[in-house]
Amino acid sequence: MEKILRINMGAGESPTFQVSPLGEFAGLGGRGLTSAVIAAEVPPTCHPLSAENKLVIAPGLLSGTMAAMSGRLSIGCKSPLTGGIKESNAGGQPAQVLARLGYAAVVLEGKPKRDDLFRIIINKDGVKIEVDNSLKGLGNYAAVERMRKEFGDHIVCISIGQAGEMRLTASSIACTDMEGRPARHAGRGGPGAVMGSKCVKMIVLDDTGMSTRQPRDPEKFRAANKIFIEGLRKHAVTGEALPAYGTNVLTNILNEAGGYPTYNFKEGRFAGASKISGETMASLEAARGGMATHGCHRGCVIRCSGIYNDKDGHFVSKQPEYETVWSHGGHCGIDDIDKIARMDFIEDDIGLDTIETGVALGLAMEAGLVKYGDADAAIDLLKEIEKGTPLGRIIGSGAAVTGRVFGLDRVPVVKGQAIPAYDPRAVKGLGVTYATSTMGADHTAGYATATNILKVGGFVDPLKPEGQVELSRNLQIATAAIDSTGMCVFVAFALMDIPETFTALIDMLNSLYGIDLTPDNVVELGQKILKIERDFNAKAGFTKEHDRLPAFFKAQAVPPHNVTFDVPDEELDKVFNF
Amino acid sequence: MLGPHAKPLRFEINEEEAQHFALLFQHGVFIRCTTGVTIEELLVAHFGFTRDYLEKRLTTVFLDGAPVDDISEAPVGDGMALALSSSMPGLAGATLRRKGTLSSMRRSITYHHEDGRPAPVHAGHITIKLFNILAQEMGPILMKHGICIDALKLAEFIRLSPQKVQLVSAMGKNTIKDPEEFIRMLEQHASRKVEIVAG
Numbered sequence: 001m002e003k004i005l006r007i008n009m010g011a012g013e014s015p016t017f018q019v020s021p022l023g024e025f026a027g028l029g030g031r032g033l034t035s036a037v038i039a040a041e042v043p044p045t046c047h048p049l050s051a052e053n054k055l056v057i058a059p060g061l062l063s064g065t066m067a068a069m070s071g072r073l074s075i076g077c078k079s080p081l082t083g084g085i086k087e088s089n090a091g092g093q094p095a096q097v098l099a100r101l102g103y104a105a106v107v108l109e110g111k112p113k114r115d116d117l118f119r120i121i122i123n124k125d126g127v128k129i130e131v132d133n134s135l136k137g138l139g140n141y142a143a144v145e146r147m148r149k150e151f152g153d154h155i156v157c158i159s160i161g162q163a164g165e166m167r168l169t170a171s172s173i174a175c176t177d178m179e180g181r182p183a184r185h186a187g188r189g190g191p192g193a194v195m196g197s198k199c200v201k202m203i204v205l206d207d208t209g210m211s212t213r214q215p216r217d218p219e220k221f222r223a224a225n226k227i228f229i230e231g232l233r234k235h236a237v238t239g240e241a242l243p244a245y246g247t248n249v250l251t252n253i254l255n256e257a258g259g260y261p262t263y264n265f266k267e268g269r270f271a272g273a274s275k276i277s278g279e280t281m282a283s284l285e286a287a288r289g290g291m292a293t294h295g296c297h298r299g300c301v302i303r304c305s306g307i308y309n310d311k312d313g314h315f316v317s318k319q320p321e322y323e324t325v326w327s328h329g330g331h332c333g334i335d336d337i338d339k340i341a342r343m344d345f346i347e348d349d350i351g352l353d354t355i356e357t358g359v360a361l362g363l364a365m366e367a368g369l370v371k372y373g374d375a376d377a378a379i380d381l382l383k384e385i386e387k388g389t390p391l392g393r394i395i396g397s398g399a400a401v402t403g404r405v406f407g408l409d410r411v412p413v414v415k416g417q418a419i420p421a422y423d424p425r426a427v428k429g430l431g432v433t434y435a436t437s438t439m440g441a442d443h444t445a446g447y448a449t450a451t452n453i454l455k456v457g458g459f460v461d462p463l464k465p466e467g468q469v470e471l472s473r474n475l476q477i478a479t480a481a482i483d484s485t486g487m488c489v490f491v492a493f494a495l496m497d498i499p500e501t502f503t504a505l506i507d508m509l510n511s512l513y514g515i516d517l518t519p520d521n522v523v524e525l526g527q528k529i530l531k532i533e534r535d536f537n538a539k540a541g542f543t544k545e546h547d548r549l550p551a552f553f554k555a556q557a558v559p560p561h562n563v564t565f566d567v568p569d570e571e572l573d574k575v576f577n578f
Numbered sequence: 579m580l581g582p583h584a585k586p587l588r589f590e591i592n593e594e595e596a597q598h599f600a601l602l603f604q605h606g607v608f609i610r611c612t613t614g615v616t617i618e619e620l621l622v623a624h625f626g627f628t629r630d631y632l633e634k635r636l637t638t639v640f641l642d643g644a645p646v647d648d649i650s651e652a653p654v655g656d657g658m659a660l661a662l663s664s665s666m667p668g669l670a671g672a673t674l675r676r677k678g679t680l681s682s683m684r685r686s687i688t689y690h691h692e693d694g695r696p697a698p699v700h701a702g703h704i705t706i707k708l709f710n711i712l713a714q715e716m717g718p719i720l721m722k723h724g725i726c727i728d729a730l731k732l733a734e735f736i737r738l739s740p741q742k743v744q745l746v747s748a749m750g751k752n753t754i755k756d757p758e759e760f761i762r763m764l765e766q767h768a769s770r771k772v773e774i775v776a777g
Contacts, residue, residue, distance in 0.1 A: 236665040252709045422670040429683025561687045
């Protein structure tokens with residue numbers, strides 16, 4: 001994994017490609033690599049859909065090895081949704097396959113001058129870039145199915161649906177899972193629109209004939225991986241809650257805490273929460289012949305995904321994530337889990353970020369376009385997106401655009417990106433991360449990971465009222481580093497609670513590359529990534545005024561706790577003081 | 579809440595069937611118990627859980643929706659709602675954990691004993707919600723003490739859980755073979771509570 005594949009989609013009559021060494025980007029992977037390339041090579045003030053923007057697709061440092069959980073793919077660009085730097089990541093198979101093919105990154109550059117749609121085929125024999133206009137207008141499922149018929153079921157796909165082709169700013173990039181379904185998405189920030197602007201519909205990956213990446217010290221690597229897996233399996237979150245119920249296990253908890261944003265952040269509890277909870281969903285999956293425990297890529301030992309079937313046992317969608325269930329559930333006042341799963345599938349097919357789209361649907365309800373709780377009307381709005389009608393394009397452009405078009409003043413976005421499923425008035429530390437993240441409102445930007453072990457910025461006493469800013473800073477630094485490894489973010493809990501699991505992760509990196517990484521180096525890497533991203537955003541025009549939550553979070557108390565977001569602006573401005 | 583003169587319909591189920599009612603606990607069930615004692619006292623002395631179990635498994639606790647850090651200091655008053663969960667994912671999940679390193683991130687909603695109302699010790703009723711793994715582990719034990727739920731909520735639970743209906747249909751003296759008949763009976767008593775006891 002020592003090379004970068006650069007594909008110039010705007011070169012002359014036909015796209016060209018070149019393979020080059022990592023060079024100045026050596027030692028980086030995942031988010032570290034995507035952000036470094038974007039910062040170094042993309043003008044911060046460029047239009048995100050212009051030829052100057054680039055789409056960087058990078059597996060993590062551990063991807064393609066036998067390391068458990070290492071199948072996370074980072075996709076970076078200048079975001080058409082936020083206007084800032086973006087790293088959006090996804091599970092599925094592509095990270096492992098791309099890494100086994102030897103690529104640390106695939107970079108799509110330029111922009112074709114003609115109106116053709118392309119597919120890119122990457123295998124051990126090289127790279128082919130072909131016009132395939134037959135893919136135009138297809139959803140992700142149909143497009144992937146066509147590729148599987150042509151190349152076989154063993155291939156892995158990275159694709160966009162109609163939303164990406166239309167360059168809608170809520171569009172995602174789909175990655176196929178173990179079953180070849182385009183169900184895992186790099187959704188946040190509209191990367192699908194950038195891929196669409198490059199006129200690339202599909203990237204087909206085939207690692208036939210390639211082998212697993214071999215560590216410099218196989219014995220040490222194997223031993224570390226074993227400890228790492230043991231840590232994940234014995235932890236209550238990664239060994240029990242996530243496998244049994246998936247991420248939607250959070251619905252009941254956030255609802256009980258009064259932090260479950262309901263009816264567009266008007267309330268903190270949803271009366272229908274238990275109807276759409278992870279517990280209910282898992283029960284239905286088991287009863288209907290689906291699956292409540294399932295991995296999204298090979299090598300996953302947490303297996304937090306699942307297969308959601310209808311009452312007749314037919315596939316509806318992969319198990320919707322908590323944030324998806326929330327954005328279409330409590331946020332929209334919908335308590336029908338079958339219809340939420342149906343919307344999850346439709347959005348996967350069209351290629352839409354389910355958080356951004358769900359929040360936009362809720363805003364359409366807030367505006368009175370359709371009624372809260374009307375799932376069928378919400379599905380109809382999704383079909384408008386698929387058809388590319390003016391209304392559909394508005395919704396498909398995300399929450400900020402939808403709110404502006406319909407004249408709303410309660411629009412839950414930061415830097416243009418929809419706030420996800422956790423009310424920042426109830427969990428204020430999360431609000432600090434929403435406000436200050438380089439990515440826009442992002443619940444994974446400052447994940448609950450090993451800051452206590454890393455001692456990022458020193459020890460923070462959890463019992464003292466101060467510390468929201470310090471905790472958010474430390475979590476953002478640690479998460480940026482973890483995002484570079486290719487590790488699923490859910491390993492964070494075991495890293496936080498079981499010191500030897502964290503040590504095992506470091507040992508895997510060291511034995512793979514023959515290096516001597518320390519926890520201090522991990523902190524330095526996280527800080528470096530955030531500084532690169534922050535600097536890019538500053539040059540793109542972001543100021544401290546962009547590091548704020550919408551005013552209504554300060555002004556409107558949310559029941560049942562009747563709390564507002566009261567972290568002072570001056571405190572928010574200290575997050576990046578490192 | 580149960581009124582002082584409410585007479586719930588009473589059903590008994592076999593102990594091994596209790597597991598199939600675990601999902602019921604996410605909606606919240608009423609339980610008669612000693613109120614005014616701390617969460618720890620209630621669960622240890624009244625329901626028989628060990629302190630070791632509570633320490634290891636009861637990692638997320640809410641009292642009337644407020645996250646509780648110290649269960650030995652939080653009294654459960656008559657009419658209060660107690661919700662229990664294992665460790666949860668996500669930053670929010672970690673934040674809501676008892677005595678977690680990130681607990682200050684939700685300090686404005688945290689339960690503070692000094693802010694609570696005095697809770698005299700007497701027999702009363704509380705609402706208990708059990709989520710995720712804890713519903714499977716603790717639910718059957720609580721059912722031995724008897725749980726109460728609105729008749730209509732139970733009817734809806736049975737209707738939405740077709741795989742469990744067969745188990746509901748064999749209930750001691752009140753055996754009802756047909757689940758639909760049971761649902762109809764519950765709907766006829768829509769304003770009543772139903773008490774279920776695992777024997």
